[in-house]
Amino acid sequence: xxxxxxxxxxxxxxxxxxxxxxxxxxxxxxxxxxxxxxxxxxxxxxxxxxxxxxxxxxxxxxxxxxxxxxxxxxxxxxxxxxxxxxxxxxxxxxxxxxxxxxxxxxxxxxxxxxxxxxxxxxxxxxxxxxxxxxxxxxxxxxxxxxxxxxxxxxxxxxxxxxxxxxxxxxxxxxxxxxxxxxxxxxxxxxxxxxxxxxxxxxxxxxxxxxxxxxxxxxxxxxxxxxxxxxxxxxxxxxxxxxxxxxxxxxxxxxxxxxxxxxxxxxxxxxxxxxxxxxxxxxxxxxxxxxxxxxxxxxxxxxxxxxxxxxxxxxxxxxxxxxxxxxxxxxxxxxxxxxxxxxxxxxxxxxxxxxxxxxxxxxxxxxxxxxxxxxxxxxxxxxxxxxxxxxxxxxxxxxxxxxxxxxxxxxxxxxxxxxxxxxxxxxxxxxxxxxxxxxxxxxxxxxxxxxxxxxxxxxxxxxxxxxxxxxxxxx
Numbered sequence: 001x002x003x004x005x006x007x008x009x010x011x012x013x014x015x016x017x018x019x020x021x022x023x024x025x026x027x028x029x030x031x032x033x034x035x036x037x038x039x040x041x042x043x044x045x046x047x048x049x050x051x052x053x054x055x056x057x058x059x060x061x062x063x064x065x066x067x068x069x070x071x072x073x074x075x076x077x078x079x080x081x082x083x084x085x086x087x088x089x090x091x092x093x094x095x096x097x098x099x100x101x102x103x104x105x106x107x108x109x110x111x112x113x114x115x116x117x118x119x120x121x122x123x124x125x126x127x128x129x130x131x132x133x134x135x136x137x138x139x140x141x142x143x144x145x146x147x148x149x150x151x152x153x154x155x156x157x158x159x160x161x162x163x164x165x166x167x168x169x170x171x172x173x174x175x176x177x178x179x180x181x182x183x184x185x186x187x188x189x190x191x192x193x194x195x196x197x198x199x200x201x202x203x204x205x206x207x208x209x210x211x212x213x214x215x216x217x218x219x220x221x222x223x224x225x226x227x228x229x230x231x232x233x234x235x236x237x238x239x240x241x242x243x244x245x246x247x248x249x250x251x252x253x254x255x256x257x258x259x260x261x262x263x264x265x266x267x268x269x270x271x272x273x274x275x276x277x278x279x280x281x282x283x284x285x286x287x288x289x290x291x292x293x294x295x296x297x298x299x300x301x302x303x304x305x306x307x308x309x310x311x312x313x314x315x316x317x318x319x320x321x322x323x324x325x326x327x328x329x330x331x332x333x334x335x336x337x338x339x340x341x342x343x344x345x346x347x348x349x350x351x352x353x354x355x356x357x358x359x360x361x362x363x364x365x366x367x368x369x370x371x372x373x374x375x376x377x378x379x380x381x382x383x384x385x386x387x388x389x390x391x392x393x394x395x396x397x398x399x400x401x402x403x404x405x406x407x408x409x410x411x412x413x414x415x416x417x418x419x420x421x422x423x424x425x426x427x428x429x430x431x432x433x434x435x436x437x438x439x440x441x442x443x444x445x446x447x448x449x450x451x452x453x454x455x456x457x458x459x460x461x462x463x464x465x466x467x468x469x470x471x472x473x474x
Contacts, residue, residue: 023190030157079140099125102118139157159179281297281442319347385412454473
């Protein structure tokens, strides 16, 4: 199997997000929460229950009775507290520190029960869990030995156990005979390699070097299915696009954000990035969502863009910014962005080259002006509140804080009637289009291409496919 990222280690604090190495991490650590593939609602996997009775001010997590890590350490409330406190600790530099910092403290109620006390109420906290590294719970006993030793022998409670790892090469995992959910896993072993290049992963599948590849690129899906491979996909609401740091120049000025949104021909940009398979999300929700509304997210208008660029330049603040580039498709995105902006006056973009290890971290710390990020979601209540609300603290990476938007998000989350929810989500979409903290240029896909021998692939959204479900037809 080929994933899209190469591991730098296996300590959950090191992983960018739960989409970085979803097979490797779900194999080692299992699925703490499992999303329903149809509704997107999350249910317990390795936990027994995960509930709130006060609108997200506190959460109670109960672990499964008798569950242990593969080194015999109890998978209990203390293990949850230990893991989440590590992710929260800024000294560890976790890319998931933003969501973890929403936790004020964790109280141990009894051996199996942890009470999560939030800094501010977050009714969508449970739905955010599978997006971040909090999903992955490792053995405290093994983690106490230090990251270097842990990476030599990572210990979880998942369906597979660590066998070997060649840095920049293959991770080999073998079946956990004591997995709680027998008869899973069905496979004896997995061999997984991280390959950032989309075409290289597809070529490996075509040449027989892989049975399954992870993919989120529309052109690769098209090429793969044309070559006879099986596509299994999950299409999110929202999408991928430019995230603008609204807390620092130039994008602390709404006119600079509006100017960039007007300036870009997103169809053309998407076409360049996806090699001729543009998939610009025109609305926040897909047409099959109960919350769909025909409210355009962005409008291309070169004249309005130039007027705003000129206005800002006349005030002595021309739009000059850096786009943060990570290895992979980032350079292609920058080239397309720079090419379009070169046709305007009073706007300049430069490349801010970063290492893969900083991916995710720069958003948490705010050390950027513009970068490509995801505003993709299955459950709007959790994802949109945590991404766009002014009280969401460090998961609001764009730092947008607008009173009207905050009010609409609160109302949408609090509403129980679908029509009432739809009304408030429409307001959120209108304000998102006005404020432009994100400029979405591509739909977000999470899927696989595989040979017809691979079975048991279920796409849930994040942290998929579940490694325990996979089997091979001989």
